[in-house]
Amino acid sequence: MRHQQNKEKSVFMAWRKEYERWMAQPSLDKRLKEELEAADDLQDRFCQELTFGTGGLRGIMGAGRNRMNIYTVRKATQGLANYLRKTDRPMQVAIAYDSRRYSDVFAKETACVLAANGIAAWLYPRLQPTPALSWAVRYLKCDAGICITASHNPAEYNGYKVYGPDGGQITLEDADKILSEISRVDCFSDVKTTEFETALEKKQIQYIPEACIDAFVDTVYDQRVGSNEGLKKLKLVYTPLHGTGLECVKKLLKKLNITQVSIVPEQEYPDENFTTCPYPNPEIPEAMQKGLELCERVRPDILLGTDPDCDRCGAAVPDGEGRYRLLTGNEIGIILLDYICRVRMANGTMPKRLVAVTTIVSTDMAVSIAERYEVELRRTLTGFKFIGEQIGALEKAGEEDRFIFGFEESYGYLSGSHVRDKDGVNAVLLLCEAAAWHAARGQTLLEALNTLYEEFGVYRNVLRTKEFCGPDGMAAMQRLMDRLRSEPPQTMGGFTVEKMLDYTKEGTGVPKANVLEFRLSDNAKIIIRPSGTEPKIKLYLSACNRSVAQADATMKELLSIIDMLLLKKLFR
Numbered sequence: 001m002r003h004q005q006n007k008e009k010s011v012f013m014a015w016r017k018e019y020e021r022w023m024a025q026p027s028l029d030k031r032l033k034e035e036l037e038a039a040d041d042l043q044d045r046f047c048q049e050l051t052f053g054t055g056g057l058r059g060i061m062g063a064g065r066n067r068m069n070i071y072t073v074r075k076a077t078q079g080l081a082n083y084l085r086k087t088d089r090p091m092q093v094a095i096a097y098d099s100r101r102y103s104d105v106f107a108k109e110t111a112c113v114l115a116a117n118g119i120a121a122w123l124y125p126r127l128q129p130t131p132a133l134s135w136a137v138r139y140l141k142c143d144a145g146i147c148i149t150a151s152h153n154p155a156e157y158n159g160y161k162v163y164g165p166d167g168g169q170i171t172l173e174d175a176d177k178i179l180s181e182i183s184r185v186d187c188f189s190d191v192k193t194t195e196f197e198t199a200l201e202k203k204q205i206q207y208i209p210e211a212c213i214d215a216f217v218d219t220v221y222d223q224r225v226g227s228n229e230g231l232k233k234l235k236l237v238y239t240p241l242h243g244t245g246l247e248c249v250k251k252l253l254k255k256l257n258i259t260q261v262s263i264v265p266e267q268e269y270p271d272e273n274f275t276t277c278p279y280p281n282p283e284i285p286e287a288m289q290k291g292l293e294l295c296e297r298v299r300p301d302i303l304l305g306t307d308p309d310c311d312r313c314g315a316a317v318p319d320g321e322g323r324y325r326l327l328t329g330n331e332i333g334i335i336l337l338d339y340i341c342r343v344r345m346a347n348g349t350m351p352k353r354l355v356a357v358t359t360i361v362s363t364d365m366a367v368s369i370a371e372r373y374e375v376e377l378r379r380t381l382t383g384f385k386f387i388g389e390q391i392g393a394l395e396k397a398g399e400e401d402r403f404i405f406g407f408e409e410s411y412g413y414l415s416g417s418h419v420r421d422k423d424g425v426n427a428v429l430l431l432c433e434a435a436a437w438h439a440a441r442g443q444t445l446l447e448a449l450n451t452l453y454e455e456f457g458v459y460r461n462v463l464r465t466k467e468f469c470g471p472d473g474m475a476a477m478q479r480l481m482d483r484l485r486s487e488p489p490q491t492m493g494g495f496t497v498e499k500m501l502d503y504t505k506e507g508t509g510v511p512k513a514n515v516l517e518f519r520l521s522d523n524a525k526i527i528i529r530p531s532g533t534e535p536k537i538k539l540y541l542s543a544c545n546r547s548v549a550q551a552d553a554t555m556k557e558l559l560s561i562i563d564m565l566l567l568k569k570l571f572r
Contacts, residue, residue, distance in 0.1 A: 079182030089143030099270035129310030168388035168420030230436035243308030282314025313427035
């Protein structure tokens, strides 16, 4: 009892001391100080530092060391600067930002810290998509890139994503080195910074030229698979979900000569509060609801929605019964993979030894599609950075032309080597092409998908998540994973566990990761993975059968297992 009391006292004193240190800073931002004075969650704000992971920072905005604010952004940037100065790279960094609250402020703070450290900062003059940042890193020959974004998270979040000189998210090795540097930085006493306007006058900070963004759109346009067949007739509804996609997507659609475009008016322009879609994720029906409502009036061939930083793209198509059906990320990936292979083969532009890349949690149907077209399919860990690494490996071998497509189930797609991250603008291009091509042959995209199901079997994939809130959230997730490893189930409901793959072990074909895969009887599968950016565990359920009814029945049983067994018994 006394030991526990001493432990609790020690924890209290640690976060309290850090809180008092912040409050004692004479230069502490007035708004943040007032926020702390009124806060009733001080322990959560100061119990730990906001974690810098492989994707950078992501967290709730506010005051405290466990929040996104100018001080955590400065600290991360100073650590990155210290890391870069130990390399032999050219000492320049590209910066982009999205439509979120304080994104522009955080971007300028980032530029100022870099400038003060003798590192040239290239800043987009207005909000731009994440793939445009990946492009700018390569276009300007920078040795790093930073994008201020929380992607599709709710409005109270923001983030800080770091990219390497190849335009891809930093490697695990580089992330560890940067984290090591960040950990040694005090956010008040160790950070170098300067005035933005002064650095701008001295050209220590420069705005990225318009030619860069135009070249990005031109290069996306160059990724066309077909010959623009049927695009003039295509009728499209598009929503940027209050984010960054509008400018680049409109420029692309103009180049494609797609003129029958209706933009969802309520979501056309940036809104830091994401008023019409509190969770601005095209995976979620509620986020696409305004687009679906417009579809009922306009009756388009396809609805497309990009997330706030425009690296993801969702779609809805006519269901044949007068309504519109949202496609899953896996379904879009399969449709596009088949379209790219089918058209390239028909056009004679499909050389041998082609490579497609997807992730271990994406649909296994990709295996069958790739085999049909004699395409090498590579599987990676979850996260598009690993797909980008595969493109980079091909590029180093002088074989980047072998890459034709990469996708992940969370609505990320890429058909070229122009960037090293998923690209929502590129996805708009591909989906418009595919919809127009199939329409010219009398099919909707849903009908095309059903034709593939008839050939390869019906695949069902569902994602479920369990959040772990509070300061002990991450530890609770790990206890769960440890328990599943030490006491693996032999059965799950009516399924037999035929094999368990532990991705922390050798022999999985991918780098080690905290992932468990349970292969079950009846072509069923469950993959369990703690999120790397949020305090939640993700469960990927997969079912395959020859008929829709059988596949749906298998998935229903899998969902009952999760609800009744895992969520209620293991996630305590």
